[in-house]
């Protein structure tokens with residue numbers, strides 16, 4: 001459903017989602033990279049366990065929450081990919097961190 005623009009040359013970077021390597025493009029958000037890779041969901045809701053994907057892509061809906069490099073509750077739409085970045089799906093409730 002989501003495809004990158006073909007005429008925008010950018011260097012490829014490698015990120016990980018739950019231990020699996022994905023190719024992303026320098027400068028794109030984590031959310032855009034995950035949608036372009038066709039991942040099924042990026043988190044589940046704390047109460048009902050419903051699957052969620054990034055929705056608004058502008059920091060409003062919080063459906064894109066993931067763990068990035070060990071830090072939970074990061075909004076994937078507001079973070080740019082970086083080579084070697086380790087992302088984990090956020091399943092259910094996460095502890096509040098400082």
Ligand code: FES
Pocket residue numbers: 031053054055056057058059060061062063064065075076077078
């Ligand atoms: S996609 Fe809505 S806050 Fe990130």
